[in-house]
Amino acid sequence: MTILLLTLSEALADSWRTALGRERCWRVTDAATLAGTLQGEQLVLVDLALPGIEAANWPALCRQGRVIAMSSDPDSREGLRWLQQGAAGYAHAYSTADLLQQIVSTVETGSSWVGRDLLALLCGQLGSKLPDSGLEAWRERVTAREAEVITALKRGMANKDIARELDIAERTVKAHLSSLFHKFGVDDRLQLLLKLA
Structure with missing residues (x-):
């Protein structure tokens, strides 16, 4: 085309x-x-x-x-x-x-x-609008660490910042994200937040 x-x-x-x-x-x-x-x-x-x-x-x-x-x-x-x-x-x-x-x-x-910066801005804006109580509806589908990753995503944090905050390797953050994407049938962090909304 x-x-x-x-x-x-x-x-x-x-x-x-x-x-x-x-x-x-x-x-x-x-x-x-x-x-x-x-x-x-x-x-x-x-x-x-x-x-x-x-x-x-x-x-x-x-x-x-x-x-x-x-x-x-x-x-x-x-x-x-x-x-x-x-x-x-x-x-x-x-x-x-x-x-x-x-x-x-x-x-x-x-x-x-x-781009990465714009994605972080979008995730932060969307995440700030998600009620914390919405987490309870799907908490049973995620591990405690995955819930912490989601909380960080809601603040628009990048993988390296999430890793630093949770004191884990960046590749571990990526593994948690991959697991979350699979569990919720999405391809990226913005889709995940939209799904959770």
């Missing part, structure tokens, strides 16, 4: 084409052209440095296609704003070719892509 590249920067478009395959990518230079070209679940990389980018109806465009907002200066608040508008991902515009391929592959499968 064709990937649309919304950018005025020929250098950035060329970098994206090189990483994703020239035959797959087609550049557009404004949101109106994008809206007229977008088909179904087509993937779109959007250069957030594009002048007037905020003026477009992004919630509608994000329903029309799979939008990945690409920032040259990523910021968690900006990323959250784009995800709230319906973007399927938020990433650095100058990601390496390998990372860009991983981002696109993830979004093409129907998943979302967010």
Whole structure:
């Protein structure tokens, strides 16, 4: 499927084409052209440095296609704003070719892509809204240590911080997370928190 590249920067478009395959990518230079070209679940990389980018109806465009907002200066608040508008991902515009391929592959499968800092922010915001009493409904399905990991996730903590706080190895945290993901039929920490909500 064709990937649309919304950018005025020929250098950035060329970098994206090189990483994703020239035959797959087609550049557009404004949101109106994008809206007229977008088909179904087509993937779109959007250069957030594009002048007037905020003026477009992004919630509608994000329903029309799979939008990945690409920032040259990523910021968690900006990323959250784009995800709230319906973007399927938020990433650095100058990601390496390998990372860009991983981002696109993830979004093409129907998943979302967010960086580590933004994921921590989302988990922290969601976790702060989860009532502590909600834990009781599924406490019998988890070990005491897994419950401690969930409590840390609710605060938006990264694996290394959880390991430090619980005085365990980071690989042990990953093992607890894998066990939790399996028990609750989810793929990541944000899905886990949503499931627990």
